[in-house]
Amino acid sequence: MADKLVADKHLRYILNLMAEKKKESFESVVMDHLRMNGAYWGLTTLSLLDKLGSVSEDEVVSWVMTCQHESGGFAGNTGHDPHVLYTLSAVQILALFDKLNILDVEKVSNYIAGLQNEDGSFSGDIWGEVDTRFSYIAICCLSILKCLDKINVKKAVDYIVSCKNLDGGFGCSPGAESHAGQIFCCVGALAITGNLHRVDKDLLGWWLCERQDYESGGLNGRPEKLPDVCYSWWVLSSLIMIDRVHWIEKAKLVKFILDSQDMDNGGISDRPSYTVDIFHTYFGVAGLSLLEYPGVKTIDPAYALPVHVINRILFTK
Amino acid sequence: MHGRPRNASKPEEEAASAAKAVQLRSLQSQFMTNHHDKIYTNEAIELSTKLLEINPEAYTAWNYRKLAVEDRLARIEPDPNLVSAILDEELRVVESALRQNFKSYGAWHHRKWVLSKGHSSVGNELRLLEKFQKLDSRNFHAWNYRRFVVELTNRSEQDELQYTDDMINNNFSNYSAWHNRSVLLSSLLAQNADGFMPNIKIPEEYDFVHSAIFTEPDDQSGWFYHLWLLDQTLNVETPLLTSSWPSHGSSIILSGAGCLSGSSSMFTTFCSESGSFPLILYFDQAVGGVSSSTVTIDSELKGNEGLVWEPIPNKNSQVSCVWVARLKYVSSDPCEYKVKIRVGNSPGIVSSRGYNFNAPYEFVFTAHVHDTVEDSQEGIVSWTDGFDIWDAKSKDLNSLVTLDRLNAEMDFKWRQEAIDSEVECFGILPDSKIGKLTLARLLMAREAMVSDDAVKGVHYEEILQLYNDLMALDSSHYQYYKDEHSKAFLHKVTSSSESLSRHLLRYRDMNNLVCLRLNNLSLSRIASVEKLLFVQMLDLSHNELHSTEGLEAMQLLSCLNLSHNRIRSFSALDSLRHVKQLKVLDVSHNHIGKHSVDTTRYLCSSLLSNSELGQDDVGKQNPGLVTKYWDAYCVLRDLNLKQLDIAGNEIAGEEFSSFVLQVVPKLVWLDGQKKLGN
Numbered sequence: 002m003a004d005k006l007v008a009d010k011h012l013r014y015i016l017n018l019m020a021e022k023k024k025e026s027f028e029s030v031v032m033d034h035l036r037m038n039g040a041y042w043g044l045t046t047l048s049l050l051d052k053l054g055s056v057s058e059d060e061v062v063s064w065v066m067t068c069q070h071e072s073g074g075f076a077g078n079t080g081h082d083p084h085v086l087y088t089l090s091a092v093q094i095l096a097l098f099d100k101l102n103i104l105d106v107e108k109v110s111n112y113i114a115g116l117q118n119e120d121g122s123f124s125g126d127i128w129g130e131v132d133t134r135f136s137y138i139a140i141c142c143l144s145i146l147k148c149l150d151k152i153n154v155k156k157a158v159d160y161i162v163s164c165k166n167l168d169g170g171f172g173c174s175p176g177a178e179s180h181a182g183q184i185f186c187c188v189g190a191l192a193i194t195g196n197l198h199r200v201d202k203d204l205l206g207w208w209l210c211e212r213q214d215y216e217s218g219g220l221n222g223r224p225e226k227l228p229d230v231c232y233s234w235w236v237l238s239s240l241i242m243i244d245r246v247h248w249i250e251k252a253k254l255v256k257f258i259l260d261s262q263d264m265d266n267g268g269i270s271d272r273p274s275y276t277v278d279i280f281h282t283y284f285g286v287a288g289l290s291l292l293e294y295p296g297v298k299t300i301d302p303a304y305a306l307p308v309h310v311i312n313r314i315l316f317t318k
Numbered sequence: 319m320h321g322r323p324r325n326a327s328k329p330e331e332e333a334a335s336a337a338k339a340v341q342l343r344s345l346q347s348q349f350m351t352n353h354h355d356k357i358y359t360n361e362a363i364e365l366s367t368k369l370l371e372i373n374p375e376a377y378t379a380w381n382y383r384k385l386a387v388e389d390r391l392a393r394i395e396p397d398p399n400l401v402s403a404i405l406d407e408e409l410r411v412v413e414s415a416l417r418q419n420f421k422s423y424g425a426w427h428h429r430k431w432v433l434s435k436g437h438s439s440v441g442n443e444l445r446l447l448e449k450f451q452k453l454d455s456r457n458f459h460a461w462n463y464r465r466f467v468v469e470l471t472n473r474s475e476q477d478e479l480q481y482t483d484d485m486i487n488n489n490f491s492n493y494s495a496w497h498n499r500s501v502l503l504s505s506l507l508a509q510n511a512d513g514f515m516p517n518i519k520i521p522e523e524y525d526f527v528h529s530a531i532f533t534e535p536d537d538q539s540g541w542f543y544h545l546w547l548l549d550q551t552l553n554v555e556t557p558l559l560t561s562s563w564p565s566h567g568s569s570i571i572l573s574g575a576g577c578l579s580g581s582s583s584m585f586t587t588f589c590s591e592s593g594s595f596p597l598i599l600y601f602d603q604a605v606g607g608v609s610s611s612t613v614t615i616d617s618e619l620k621g622n623e624g625l626v627w628e629p630i631p632n633k634n635s636q637v638s639c640v641w642v643a644r645l646k647y648v649s650s651d652p653c654e655y656k657v658k659i660r661v662g663n664s665p666g667i668v669s670s671r672g673y674n675f676n677a678p679y680e681f682v683f684t685a686h687v688h689d690t691v692e693d694s695q696e697g698i699v700s701w702t703d704g705f706d707i708w709d710a711k712s713k714d715l716n717s718l719v720t721l722d723r724l725n726a727e728m729d730f731k732w733r734q735e736a737i738d739s740e741v742e743c744f745g746i747l748p749d750s751k752i753g754k755l756t757l758a759r760l761l762m763a764r765e766a767m768v769s770d771d772a773v774k775g776v777h778y779e780e781i782l783q784l785y786n787d788l789m790a791l792d793s794s795h796y797q798y799y800k801d802e803h804s805k806a807f808l809h810k811v812t813s814s815s816e817s818l819s820r821h822l823l824r825y826r827d828m829n830n831l832v833c834l835r836l837n838n839l840s841l842s843r844i845a846s847v848e849k850l851l852f853v854q855m856l857d858l859s860h861n862e863l864h865s866t867e868g869l870e871a872m873q874l875l876s877c878l879n880l881s882h883n884r885i886r887s888f889s890a891l892d893s894l895r896h897v898k899q900l901k902v903l904d905v906s907h908n909h910i911g912k913h914s915v916d917t918t919r920y921l922c923s924s925l926l927s928n929s930e931l932g933q934d935d936v937g938k939q940n941p942g943l944v945t946k947y948w949d950a951y952c953v954l955r956d957l958n959l960k961q962l963d964i965a966g967n968e969i970a971g972e973e974f975s976s977f978v979l980q981v982v983p984k985l986v987w988l989d990g991q992k993k994l995g996n
Contacts, residue, residue, distance in 0.1 A: 030343055
């Protein structure tokens with residue numbers, strides 16, 4: 002059983018992933034289309050471990066820019082189609098490096114604003130899939146770019162609130178079942194726009210705190226499901242934004258995350274003794290950050306970026 | 319990415335994987351060429367089929383297929399058979415992809431896109447859904463798709479409700495089915511559909527959900543459904559006025575800032591520099607439309623036409639439980655005024671769920687305006703000395719008589735019977751967590767329905783004991799039960815004039831301010847504020863509070879003691895910005911500055927108006943400090959504090975103290991020391 006965060010091992014795991022060699026396994030190629038997300042997960046983890054300097058900023062930034070489409074949106078990798086999922090990750094990566102100034106902000110923000118629908122919801126791209134994940138992405142991204150006024154915020158908020166369920170949670174569309182990932186997106190969007198008074202914090206807080214598994218201390222994403230390290234982020238950040246995090250047992254959750262590390266090769270998995278990946282490595286470290294684990298920088302629960310990065314953006318004109 | 323046990327890979331596995339990778343790379347690269355060159359030949363399309371079979375998550379391939387379909391449809395004759403052939407192929411590709419990964423967003427959306435072109439029968443789609451729901455009854459993609467098909471084909475809510483019946487009878491441990499049931503049922507109840515009257519349906523549903531809870535108490539599938547039923551039982555849709563300040567039949571004394579000689583210990587004295595006093599309306603749920611036309615004031619107090627009503631705490635919101643207006647008076651014009659308030663004088667007050675406040679409510683109070691005799695002292699306020707015992711004959715506790723919540727019109731009988739029946743059921747459930755928690759909630763509900771003063775408060779002992787049991791039984795959620803315990807405790811304290819008066823005193827030195835002492839009670843949460851609107855001095859020291867959430871309604875509060883609690887930041891005190899009367903604040907010996915994670919940052923409405931940050935003199939002179947202490951800056955500059963205590967916090971020190979003095983130039987006492995230059 003693990004009793005500490007093996008940060009050096011995780012650092013090496015991430016750097017190996019970002020280097021050329023690991024790119025040719027089947028698992029890697031099959032994820033090719035979401036490399037932008039992968040880069041965000043890896044780089045943010047490095048930033049939280051205060052090791053962002055270990056990568057070549059120029060190399061990363063120029064690769065990110067090759068993924069920008071003529072529409073202004075970003076693709077998951079060079080040559081793929083644009084989508085808001087990768088547009089947010091691209092903007093977040095540039096924010097980490099304090100390189101937002103290289104963006105044509107008008108272009109990117111117009112791409113996103115153009116995806117808002119009549120009812121306030123957002124499509125992911127021109128093909129029209131609607132999901133509250135995209136509402137969060139639009140609001141988070143435009144907020145970082147200081148262009149929130151390009152969308153109808155009131156309608157966006159009203160649409161999100163229409164996805165609120167009777168158990169206090171949120172789903173991907175009106176009537177959809179509450180799920181911790183969607184809850185993070187909706188609560189995050191409401192937090193950023195100053196609308197958390199539209200959340201029933203006690204009701205949602207109880208639903209969220211009941212995600213903690215008594216045995217393992219891990220969190221699941223909805224009732225009667227298995228605990229998973231990624232919910233250490235989705236559930237935990239939601240609890241923090243609504244000031245109900247004291248309703249879970251933090252020490253037990255820390256232990257679950259630490260036990261899910263690969264102590265030899267680095268990386269974190271979805272649960273102890275399972276295969277590691279960059280997704281869970283990021284969420285494990287981000288979760289530890291929210292749990293105030295020593296040696297990990299503080300992450301902002303709404304923007305999913307280090308607090309010092311967000312303060313840099315929010316507190317300057 | 320999920321659910322793969324960790325095993326060291328063997329060389330033959332790695333070789334096979336590398337070979338597959340090469341094949342996939344080649345496919346992807348060919349596909350990209352076709353996509354960028356807009357090649358939609360059969361061969362090219364077949365390539366994308368192969369790609370999606372291996373990797374249904376390759377989203378660009380789904381986009382390509384849509385473009386290919388549009389291209390082909392544009393080239394053929396509008397023959398329904400030809401169109402079908404093309405679209406059928408798409409549906410086949412989707413089904414094959416879903417078999418690979420039935421959680422693929424791209425695959426499900428592609429199917430919706432195809433259907434939106436007017437193809438495939440309901441029968442087909444429902445059959446497909448049945449297949450997937452058998453594989454995984456919790457697959458939310460399938461449930462969402464089901465809702466999509468239902469809407470497209472206008473299937474009735476009653477039929478869908480029957481479907482959830484079947485799913486639940488098959489296996490009660492299906493949260494997704496219970497969730498869908500709650501959506502359908504609440505819609506049918508709201509429409510007053512045939513056979514869906516709450517007084518019959520809700521009790522039936524209680525019986526139905528018992529199977530889920532009692533068979534397997536640790537299974538959460540029915541818990542939240544049961545809680546929703548309880549909410550339907552207890553909560554009346556029509557908004558009601560819970561309390562007000564001043565309250566009906568009370569007398570208040572109004573004066574300017576300063577001391578009154580021989581001030582009364584019978585009535586609340588309100589002193590104001592600005593010559594206005596707050597009129598507070600506290601509703602049982604968030605309402606909008608409170609204005610000078612829906613709430614009328616009948617009085618001889620001059621200058622009060624066209625009053626502005628503000629929702630507290632969110633100015634941006636149009637709805638709130640708490641609404642405040644400020645009535646003007648002239649203290650140099652002493653007199654006695656009767657003030658009549660009529661709430662709901664004209665229609666317009668509407669709850670956030672769309673129900674009207676329909677029964678106008680009138681209340682009357684007397685305001686005695688006095689002149690001040692002496693200048694106000696700048697003496698330090700003590701929390702221990704100078705207190706007098708509360709006069710039991712004081713008329714102020716009229717405010718405790720909160721207005722009737724439920725009456726016969728609201729179908730009281732079935733609600734009470736439902737609660738009674740549930741209490742009986744859960745009373746005999748063995749020592750399970752959900753059993754005790756539900757029983758505690760049921761007893762709180764029963765207590766809320768009690769109108770007979772003689773039996774008010776009788777359930778609290780049992781409720782508090784249940785929460786104590788739960789803290790031991792389910793220690794992971796200790797703090798949740800602690801918060802519920804504190805809420806129940808405060809409900810108990812405020813349940814009668816008798817119990818509340820044991821905690822009340824008067825502070826002699828400030829015109830007999832009404833002081834409520836709730837210190838050393840292990841309180842982790844504030845509650846029952848609607849019954850405490852008359853309180854002017856509040857001692858909450860030596861408790862476990864980490865936020866002042868709820869206190870914003872206490873518009874009369876001029877002194878607040880939060881020392882020795884668990885406040886972690888000034889953002890946790892954000893609600894105090896709305897308590898404009900606040901002059902004395904003690905937050906010494908807390909945890910301010912100790913934690914790196916701010917759990918109240920986004921609840922703090924100040925964060926978003928950060929464009930105002932640093933625009934005043936303080937901001938211009940100290941931009942660095944304003945950024946460092948942004949939440950202290952936002953909270954303190956909105957208040958007119960005379961006395962502040964911050965010692966015993968990690969944030970305290972030279973730098974912070976000097977910053978505070980810049981932000982609050984009129985501060986007289988800081989940490990017990992008188993500030994020079996005032």
